[in-house]
Amino acid sequence: MQAAVLEEKEKLELKDIPKPIPEEGEILIEVKSCAICGTDIKVFHHGHKHIHFPRVTGHEVSGIIVALGKNVEEYQKGERVAVAPAIPCGKCYYCRRGIEAMCENLTAIGYHYDGGFAQFMKVPRLAVSNGCVNPIPENLSFQEASLAEPLACVINGQELSKTGLGDTVAIIGAGPIGCFHAELARIKGAKKVILVEISSARLEKAKFTGSDVYINSGKENLPQRVLEETKGRGADKVIVAVGSKKAQEDSLKIVAKCGILNFFGGLPKEDTIINFDSNLLHYGEFYVVGTHGSAPRHNQLALDILAAGKIDAKAYITEKFCLSEIKKGLKMAEDKKGLKIIIQP
Ligand SMILES: [Zn+2]
Ligand SMILES: [Zn+2]
Numbered sequence: 001m002q003a004a005v006l007e008e009k010e011k012l013e014l015k016d017i018p019k020p021i022p023e024e025g026e027i028l029i030e031v032k033s034c035a036i037c038g039t040d041i042k043v044f045h046h047g048h049k050h051i052h053f054p055r056v057t058g059h060e061v062s063g064i065i066v067a068l069g070k071n072v073e074e075y076q077k078g079e080r081v082a083v084a085p086a087i088p089c090g091k092c093y094y095c096r097r098g099i100e101a102m103c104e105n106l107t108a109i110g111y112h113y114d115g116g117f118a119q120f121m122k123v124p125r126l127a128v129s130n131g132c133v134n135p136i137p138e139n140l141s142f143q144e145a146s147l148a149e150p151l152a153c154v155i156n157g158q159e160l161s162k163t164g165l166g167d168t169v170a171i172i173g174a175g176p177i178g179c180f181h182a183e184l185a186r187i188k189g190a191k192k193v194i195l196v197e198i199s200s201a202r203l204e205k206a207k208f209t210g211s212d213v214y215i216n217s218g219k220e221n222l223p224q225r226v227l228e229e230t231k232g233r234g235a236d237k238v239i240v241a242v243g244s245k246k247a248q249e250d251s252l253k254i255v256a257k258c259g260i261l262n263f264f265g266g267l268p269k270e271d272t273i274i275n276f277d278s279n280l281l282h283y284g285e286f287y288v289v290g291t292h293g294s295a296p297r298h299n300q301l302a303l304d305i306l307a308a309g310k311i312d313a314k315a316y317i318t319e320k321f322c323l324s325e326i327k328k329g330l331k332m333a334e335d336k337k338g339l340k341i342i343i344q345p
Contacts, residue, residue: 002345003118004326005054009047014324017056020114022069025125027133029081032142034116035060036333036341037150038175044330050111058117058343059085059110062136062145066120072128082145083116083123084132084152084299085109100130100295101156117326119345131296137307143320143342144306144313147176150340151305152298154180154264157291158188159298161237161262165189170226170235170254172196172217173242173265174206176316176339181239181264182209183311190237194229196222202336208315217250226254234259243267245274252276255286263290316340 001019006012022028037060043051051057062082065075075081087107088100095103109115113124123133136145154177163169169185171178174197182195195211197203198218207214215225226235234256240247243265255261267274281288306313318338321329323345333341 001119003056007054019120020122024070026069027123028067029063030066031063031116031121031345033062033146034058034343035146041334056114056118057110058115060146060149061116062142080136081133082148084296086293087127090130101293134300147313148302151302152294155298156294157264160289161260163188166191167236168192169237170194171239172247174202178241179209182211222250223253248274258285260287
């Protein structure tokens with residue numbers, strides 16, 4: 001089968017490799033869509049502690065089940081499925097407490113196992129038995145369904161942010177994740193959604209989200225503008241959906257008293273220390289949380305939201321490429337041209 005194999009950092013090669021054979025408890029899917037994620041670009045340049053080369057990456061995957069290993073009873077050949085890449089063990093302290101996203105033995109497709117930038121992908125036994133394989137609702141295309149994974153992470157983030165009725169929510173970053181946050185905040189009952197972005201082109205594209213206020217932080221003073229929009233109080237919920245120290249530092253100044261600030265975007269690992277005026281927290285009595293993944297149930301919720309048409313995944317799909325054009329796709333995603341780029345192996 002054809003696969004884009006990451007041989008080492010920055011060496012991605014299209015190769016013919018053996019088609020995987022599903023063992024007991026495993027599933028083989030023919031990949032129909034694998035969306036490019038920001039972390040695919042990070043991994044391409046810098047590798048990842050859980051990736052041993054050579055590795056097929058890609059973790060936002062949907063496809064058709066084409067073969068089943070022994071003792072797989074809940075699935076059938078021909079079924080259309082979306083795969084949640086983060087695989088909880090189901091047994092550790094956190095899994096037992098229902099916090100699978102924090103599993104101590106978490107493994108992931110595209111990291112520990114080969115992922116979706118290939119014609120076929122094997123789904124490991126624990127992923128099959130722990131609810132990572134979700135049937136795609138009839139009215140969703142493979143491309144739309146492959147966006148369930150990033151949306152799942154956004155749903156997990158807003159559970160932790162406790163977004164709810166009447167909230168004013170400020171989101172910094174209007175990439176695909178920021179746009180999902182803006183739309184989900186509205187679904188959860190936010191009264192006012194403020195979307196902040198440093199690139200004028202991205203901000204312009206983000207207008208489909210129906211946010212109430214768009215702030216260009218490249219031209220306007222971010223803390224000052226958010227305070228103006230919130231009668232000086234700041235936003236009840238602030239979500240930083242970019243990996244930027246400046247954005248994190250600014251965000252501390254725009255949380256309302258007793259609000260919740262979420263560091264959703266991670267910082268590059270060599271530069272993670274920010275300036276934090278701890279008195280802002282002392283007097284503001286706000287909460288700071290972070291988010292970095294999702295559990296299988298968030299992926300199911302994401303598919304439900306997309307299928308119900310509450311968020312239109314089509315609005316997020318900028319371009320589709322075949323596997324041989326993957327480098328073009330990665331470059332386009334890296335240059336932040338548009339929102340989601342889809343690879344169709
Ligand atoms: Zn992703
Ligand atoms: Zn676990």
